[in-house]
Amino acid sequence: MSFDGFTIANVTHDLNKYLIGGRISKIAQPEKDELLFTIKCPDRSQLRLIISANASLPLIYITDEKKQSPLTAPNFCMLLRKHIQNGKILKITQPDMERVIIFEIEHLDEMGDLKTKQLIVEIMGKHSNIIFADMDNNIIDSIKHVSANMSSVREVLPGRTYFIPKTVEKFNPLLAKKEDFFREIFSKNMKLSKCLYSTYTGISPVVAEEILYRSLIDPDAYPEILKDYEKEQFYNTFCQVMDIVKDSTFTPVIVYDGKKPVEYAAIKLNMYHDLNIVEYDNISTVLKDYYKQKEVVTRIRQKSVDLRKITSTAYDRARKKLSLQEKQLKDTEKRDKYRIYGELINTYGYDVKPQSTKMEALNYYTNENITIPLDKDLTPHENSVRYFNKYNKLKRTFEALSLQIENTRTEIEHLESISICLDIAENEEDLVEIKEELTEYGYINKKRGEKKAKIKSSPFHYISSDGFDIFIGKNNYQNDILTFKNGTGNDWWFHAKKIPGSHVLVKTRDGNLPDKTFEEAARLAAYYSKARENAKVEVDYLQIKNVKKPNGAKPGFVVYYTNYSMTAEPDISGIKQI
Incomplete structure (x- = not known):
């Protein structure tokens, strides 16, 4: 989600808590739309404040990280150094729940007189900006200039x-x-969640849905269907959530789906009760962790774009090839008809008159009379040979296509x-082996003299609630190594039934596992x-000594004939990852 008024209110509260009375000792501009302040706080500690007006990722939070700055400071940075370096932060406010934070900073001017200026941070998506103004709201300069043409x-x-x-108008x-609430909300002809965030400043769709969830009301419901007690309940819940801002009793959280961060907020998001909700001490840590992890996911997706395109193109081509092959195979279904025609002509063709175009005969396979078309220019024997030739040709085509279809389905x-491996890749090292596999099987042309890349990727490693090591392959090469090199006879092996996925190996000395570990390994698979x-996935599991790899099979492909099965939810929350 983007910054909303609640997040800004939480940030403002934290900044007031730590920075009021602090002095700005250093000002840097690491990026063209980003500032980094180093602030000496009244308790003599030192904090850094990141302010970014990046159109795709505007941010403001307290951090401990350092950033490399250009050797020559940009003009806006030099202006701020001239005016507010060593300045004292007097006040930090958020006007009317807007996505705006205003810093009032006291400093000495060139004449040695005390002056106060404003640094205004607007966190508004592509319209984000950092604006420097005097106390009369006259703009001195901004990190982004916006003209009337823009x-x-x-x-x-x-x-x-x-x-x-x-x-x-909000x-x-x-x-x-x-x-006012009843008039503004219940008079609109739109979904309740939209009524809420389109009427009031600072309320995002996520917070609107959370308020409705706490009110036990469907966010897609329309105002006219609400009963009086539901309207009262809705208003009371709205007030309770607003009290969080008034009293500064924020509960900053990140919602995780497995390891993937899917949402964050300054209040607890109870509507995500089926996912992992992690509470944090402050909103700055939430923003730093959330966007850092989002950035990692985004970067890996970008790095894997070419590999995904190659895989997708090859997959689409294989699907088209399979469709064509299956259509051709269907055409060979009439091969036995031609064989029967040939046999019946040999059996009953002795009394066929010359120049006949058809022949009536008893099909001794079905005990029914059938009509066999004949070429009037051929003898019965020649007609029989013609049908047997058609039969043999279709038979050869059937055998060849059956093998081709099997190979295409395997491809x-x-x-x-490979597509699943790309989805679960977490870093660039994970992509190296996938690229190697695509190269080995001819989907990527290997450049002359190109050396084989060094593999640094390792399988996922989890610990079950009972203390057993669980390993999951990130790609097909790792799947083979886990199953046939790292696994021993009594270890347990898990895999989604008849579905592409990772091999899951549970290490055990004597082959015995508690039920809880079986269940957790199945969830991971x-x-x-x-x-x-x-919602549910059927998972096969068996001891690894019963898993075999056919000769010449592609990486990750195995067969097994004796196994158990269970149904598991694809939910790995609560399983400890190393």
């Missing part, structure tokens, strides 16, 4: 007057009274498994498979 709503240029743009939710399964989005 925006018809507001210019952000030196000498212009600063104001918060209001393109839509109300401050902290000041909402009951009669499709192989490409599906379900999660690291193509069916991870399903």
Whole structure:
């Protein structure tokens, strides 16, 4: 989610807690749209504050990380150093639940007189900006200049007057009274969640849905269907959530689906009760962790774009080839008809008259009379030979196509498994082996003189609740190594039933496992498979001594004939990862 008014309120509360009275000792501009302040706090500690007006990822949070700055500071950075370096932070405010934070900073001017300036941070998606102004709201400069050609709503240029743009009339939710709430919300003809975030400033769709969830009301419901007690319940819950902001009793959280961060907020998101909700001490840590992990996921997706495209193209080609082969195979189904025609002509053709175009005969396979078309220019024997030739040709085609279809289906399964490997890759090292596999099987042309890449990727490693080591292959090469090199006869092996996915190996000395470990290993096998989005997944499990690899089989492909099965949820929350 993007920054909303609740997140800004939480950030503002934390900044007031730590930075009020602090002095700005250093100002850097690591990126063209990003500032890094080093602040000496009243308790003599030192904190860093990141402020980014990046259009795709605007942020503001306290951090301990350092960033490399350019040798020559940009003009905006030099201006801030001139005016507010060594300045004292007097006040930090958020006006009317807007996505805006205003710093009031006291400093000495060139004449040695005390002056106060404003640093205004707007966290508004692609319209984000950092604006430096005096106390009369006259803009001195900004990190991004916005001319009239760029925006018809507001210019952000030196000498212009600063104001918060209001393109839509919204109300401050902290000041909402009951009669106003009922009038504004329940008079609209739209879904309740949209009513909420389109009426009040600072409420995002996620927070709106959370308020409705706490009210036990469907967020997709329309106002007119609510009963009076539900309207009261809705308003009371709305007030309770607003009290969180008024009292600064925030509970910053990140919601995880497995290891993947899917949402964050300044309040607890009870509506995600089926996922892993992790509470944090402060919103800065939430923002840092969430966007860092999001950045990792995004970077890996970008790094794997070419591999995904190659895999997807090969997969689509294989599917088309399979469709054509199956259609051709269907055409060979009439081969036995031609064989029977030939046999019946040999049996009953002795009394066929010359120039006949057909022949009536008893089919001794079905005990029914059939009509056999004849070429009038051929003798019965020649007609029989013609049908046997058609039969033999179709038989050869059937045998060849059957083998080709089997190979094509194997290729499709192989490409599906590679696609799963790309989905679970966590870093660049994980992609190296996948690229090697695609190269080995001819999907990527190997450049002349190119050396084989060094493999640094390792399997996933989990510990079950009972203390057993569980390993999961990240790709097909790792699957083979886990199953046929790292596993021993009594270890247990898990895999999603008839679905592409990772091999899961549970190490054990005597072959005995507690039920809880069986269940957790099955959940991992379900999660690291193509069916991870399903509510339930059937998982096969057996001792590894019963898993075999056919000669010449592709990486990750195995066979087994004696196994147990269980149904598992693809949910790995609560399973400890090393």
